[in-house]
Structure formats: C-alpha cells, structure tokens
Amino acid sequence: MVMNKETDRSVHMSKAARTRGHIIEKAAQLFNQRGYAGASMAELMTATGLEKGGIYNHFVSKDELAIAAFDYSIRLASRRHVRALKGKQGSSEKLQAIVAAFADSFEAISAWGGCPLMNTAIDSDDAHPALRARAQQAMDDWRYLIRRITQKGIKTGELVPSTDADAVATIMIATLEGALMLAKLYGDRTHLDRAKTHLNIYIDSLHAPL
C-alpha cells in the first residue's frame, strides 16, 4: 500500500493526538488525587507509561499539562449534568436532578480522587493563579446553570417570585461540595445522602403555593 503525503501526515497527527489525549487522561486522575504540586514527574511518568521527554513533546510545561488535565476533568463533570437533565421537566425536577447527579456519583467521584473543581479551588487558591482562574470559570458555569433553571422557574410561576437565584446556586453547590469533602474524609456516603435530603427539602421550600 502506498500512502501519499497527506494520509501519512493525518495518521501521524492522529497518533500524536491520541498520545496527547492519553497523557491528559492519566494526568487528570493523578493531579486530582495528589494535587498539582503533589504529583511528581516520576509519578506522571509511571501513570502515563512515558518518559519525561515523551510528555514534554506534547506539553511545554507541567502547568500547561495541569490546565489541559483540569479542562478534561471538567468536561467529564459537565457531561454528568447534561445526562442528568435530559428529559427533566420544570425547575424543581431539574434542580433535584443536579443534586442527585452529584450525590449519586459519590463512588465514581471518589475513585477519581474527588471533585476536580473543589480540589483545584482548594489546591490552587493561594498557589496557582492560572488554575484558579480556570476553576472560577468552571464554577461560574455551574452557578449559571443553576441560576438559569431557577430564574426560569420564577418566570413560569413554579417558584416563589422572591427566590434569590444566586443564593440557590451558592447553597446547592456549597452543601454538595462540603458534604463530598465529609464523605471522602470518612469514606462514608451518608454525608452526601443527608445533603441530598436537605437540599430536596430546600428546593421544595422554593415552590410557589398552588
């Protein structure tokens, strides 16, 4: 078989893209478990099965890899929201689906080393401005999703008009992330179950009287 130059280049690029994707995936889990500062080059080499040069072929620095890995982790988390919201009707049902998607994923989140958003927020807040900006952007997106669902519910009359959509986002995210921290610390999902029950009562309390 004769490959022309173009085919050859596209095969080459696709292999490079595959290797890059492989590095990002392995680094994402390692960074999430060990922290960006905590993960050493030796651990990155073990996790990816590549030499230092093989990694630096694809990323100019550990920082560049850290940011690509964070973006990858956030994409995974966002997909969980998209799946959870599919087919849900009304604001209450949607808000409760977001709570359930988080709380019910404890085992998966735990195996991944925790919530990448919280880990990066804690890990980067005093140490890594570029990652911190990334974490803020991802948190903005999550808050925007909750706020938009809440505002829609106020508009349709499903939720009480005085509902503060920004506060709903804060309370839901704070309670879920704090409960995940407790659940991970003890290896006990009870804390997330309690958060879910509490938030469902809270979401019910936003309902406009029929």
Next chain:
Amino acid sequence: MVMNKETDRSVHMSKAARTRGHIIEKAAQLFNQRGYAGASMAELMTATGLEKGGIYNHFVSKDELAIAAFDYSIRLASRRHVRALKGKQGSSEKLQAIVAAFADSFEAISAWGGCPLMNTAIDSDDAHPALRARAQQAMDDWRYLIRRITQKGIKTGELVPSTDADAVATIMIATLEGALMLAKLYGDRTHLDRAKTHLNIYIDSLHAPL
C-alpha cells in the same frame, strides 16, 4: 550571676520550646496556604528564618512537622468555638453562634490560607494517611460539639424530638465549608453570608412549636 545546672537546663529547654513553637506557627500557615506536598523545604526555611538543620533539630521529618502544624491550626480554630459559645443560652443560640463564628471569620481564615480542616481533608485524602486520620479526629470533635448541643435541645424540648443530631452536624459543616470554598475561590464573602442566612433558617426550622 551564677546559674546552677537546673536553671541552665530550664532556660535551655525553654529556648528549644520557643524555637519549636516558632517553627510550628510559621509552618502551619505555609502548609495551609501551599499544601503539605506543595510547601518546599526552601519555603519552610524562608518562613521560619532557619536553616534545614535548625528545623530538623526539632522535627525528625517533614511529616512530623506537618502533624504538629495541623494540631496547632486546629487548636486555633477550637478556641474560636469556645469564644463563640461563651455566655450563649439554649441550643438554637449556640448553633447559630457556631455558624456566625465561622462565617464572620472569613477574613481571618482567608489570610491564614483557608480552613486547615478542609485543606487537610482535601490535601491528604488520597496522599497522606497520618494527616487524614488527624483531620478525621478534628472533624469528629467538631461534629460531636454540634451533635451534643442539638441533643441537649431535644432533651430540653427546645428542638423537635425527631431532629437527627448527626444530620444537623453534617448539614452545618458541609454548608459552611462548601461556602468557604466558594468565598475563597472568588475572594467574595457573599457566599458565606448566604450560607449563614440559610443555616439560621434551617436551625429555626428545628424549633419545637411553642
């Protein structure tokens, strides 16, 4: 002045204890800001103003120093609770004092690099078993404090008998710690103010009807 052997030894020990205390205090803040893995020996030397040997004179390892520093940070946080509870009557008032003590300390906690308990829980959960055990113990103490206050309130009839004291501890701590994470991420205490308002409504909802 002639110093006898005993005086000499006590002066010597007191200087050693002072140096040890100085190292712990500086290390506690550095570890809290940079993480245990993230804080380098060079940074520890800069923060304490001591040479490597001067630090290792007092601690056999970075791990031993990390644990002493964590204990120191937790003692500071516990004192905040003791001060907040002083003179408070009844379970509701005490629970609200715990919420206020945390939420109103945002600037101080922030300057210190965040809540040492959450930082250590996140930092250590997959990487540092000894610190993780320490964080569990400190979290147990905080949960026990809230549980005991809640149980007292049930016993005196102030709170509804069906109140789940364990769940109250989870919800209060999760909401406060999660809101602190948000407040620190954005440098905006609004998230803690919302958590405080939300938790005060929650605590009110536990009140037995008069």
